[in-house]
Amino acid sequence: MTTEYLDLVEWLRECKNDRDGVITPEIQHAGDIIKAGGLVAFPTETVYGLGGDGLNAEASKKIYAAKGRPSDNPLILHITEMEDLYGIVEEIPEAACILAEKYWPGPLTMIFKKKDCVPYSTTGGLDTVAVRMPSHKAARALIKAAGTPIAAPSANSSGRPSPTKASHVKEDLNGKIEMIIDGGEVGIGLESTIVDVTGETPVMLRPGYITKEMLDELFGKVEIDPVITTLHPDPNLKPKAPGMKYRHYAPKGDMTIFEGESEAVVARINAEATEAKKNGHVTAVLATDETKDKYNADYVFSVGKRSNPEEVAHNLFDVLREFDEVKADRLFSESFSGEKLGLAIMNRLRKAAGYNIIKVD
Secondary structure, three states: OOOEEEEOHHHHHHOOOOOOOOOOHHHHHHHHHHHOOOOEEEOOOOOOEEEEEOOOHHHHHHHHHHHOOOOOOOOEEEOOOOHHHHOOEOOOOHHHHHHHHHHOOOOEEEEEEEOOOOOHHHHOOOOEEEEEOOOOHHHHHHHHHHOOOEEOOEOOOOOOOOOOOHHHHHHHHOOOOOEEEEOOOOOOOOOOEEEEOOOOOOEEEEOOOOOHHHHHHHHOOOEEOHHHOOOOOOOOOOOOOOOOOOOOOOOOOEEEEEEOOHHHHHHHHHHHHHHHHHOOOOEEEEEOOOOHHHOOOOEEEEOOOOOOHHHHHHHHHHHHHHHHHOOOOEEEEEOOOOOOHHHHHHHHHHHHOOOOEEEOO
16 A cells, blocks of 8 residues: 655644634545545644544454554544534533533543444444544644544554654554655644543543643542553453553563662663673663763663653653664663653553563662
C-alpha cells in the first residue's frame, strides 16, 4: 500500500482564528478515505491518532491490524459537537455534562454506555464506549469531512512510544495505512485523561493533562482505578479503557526506572551504566536539565526542567524514541513526582519500563 502524505502545517497557521478550520479539497479527500473504510493518521492536541470510521466494524478491525494492537484494547471515538454524543451513547449522566462544559473540546475522554450502532470491534467487546472531543483544528476538520465519529488510538505500532510528530507515524505505519496528515509537533504530548462516568462517582481510568486535582475541584473527589498506580498489573485484566492492560510506550531496549533522592539516583545510574558498558551494552539515560551533565552513559537525553512538568510531558515520548534512534539497549530513567501531571508522567514511564523499578536508598 502507498501511503499518501498531507501537510497541513501552513493550513493550521492560516486558520488560527477559526475553531474548526475551512475544509479544503485535500481535507475532504482525507475525510472520504475515512468514509470508504480507510485509515488516516492525524494530529490532535495530545498525540497523533490513527483514524477510521468508528461505526464501521471492518474499519475498526483494520486499525487493530495496522497497529498490531490486541483486539480487547478499546478504541476512542472522536466527535466535534455535543450533539454527536446522542447518536452513540445510551445516556449522558450529569457528571458527563459537567466535565464536557469544563473540558470539551480538549484532552478528556469519557466512558459511556454505548448504543447498538457502535460495533463491539470498536469497544474491545465492551458495552461501553470511550468518547473524546478534540480541540485540534486538523482533527476537527477531518471528523467533519468524514461525517462520522472517528475511532482513533495513537498512531504507532502497538507497544511503542506514542507519536508526537508525523515522522514518528511514518516510521511505524508507512505503507500500512492510506494517509498521514502532518500538523507539526503536538502541543501536550501525552494521551487524554480518561474518566468513567457510567457509575455514581466518576472514576479516573487513565491520568493525563487534566489531573485528578482538577477533577476533584469539580466533584469534591473522584476515584482512581487501582491499575493506574499498581506496580504489579493483573495479566487477566479486561481493560475498560485504552492503556490499562498492555505494555505501552516502550522503547526497544531494557529500561529501568530509579526512584529516590537525586544524588543517590545519579550515583546508582552511573554505576549501572558503567557496568553495562563494560559488558558491551549501549547505554542511555532519561534525565532532566538539572542532572543531564552528571551522567556517564553513552547517551543522555533531557526531558526538560523538573520544575516544569508540562515540558517533561511534552518531551517524554520523543525521548523514548530517541533511545531507539541511537540503538541503546540498556536504558535508565529518573523518576518524577506522582502528584498532578506527574501522575500521568509516571504512569507512562512505568509502562514503558515494563514496571521495572528500583528504589534507591
